[in-house]
Amino acid sequence: MPVTAKLSKAFYDRLGNDVANELVEWFNSVDATYRSDLRELNDLNWARFEARLEQRVGQAESRLEQRFAQLDAKLDLRTGELRAELLGALSKEIGALRAELIKWSFVFFATAALAVIGLR
Numbered sequence: 001m002p003v004t005a006k007l008s009k010a011f012y013d014r015l016g017n018d019v020a021n022e023l024v025e026w027f028n029s030v031d032a033t034y035r036s037d038l039r040e041l042n043d044l045n046w047a048r049f050e051a052r053l054e055q056r057v058g059q060a061e062s063r064l065e066q067r068f069a070q071l072d073a074k075l076d077l078r079t080g081e082l083r084a085e086l087l088g089a090l091s092k093e094i095g096a097l098r099a100e101l102i103k104w105s106f107v108f109f110a111t112a113a114l115a116v117i118g119l120r
Contacts, residue, residue, distance in 0.1 A: 012020045 015023070
């Protein structure tokens, strides 16, 4: 979008229309060149920024994946420990319950045997 320079009437009168118009065209071409250079510079800066951003996002994803792997390993370890504790406690309770059941079975059997012997 070229900038149309407006020059004073005195400027046109001294230089003439052709020279003044040529000067305006030159200003517009210089402006277009600077705009083009600025656009290229902005595009290069954007590309560098985007590359750095992608690199940092990649690094962050890598750190997150590593952290999740560590947490997963800790969770697996703790789950195994809890399972072992639970199985140990459950085995102990089942053993105690079995001993109690055998004791009461013997008491019932002895009582029943004495009752049968007493009836004879």
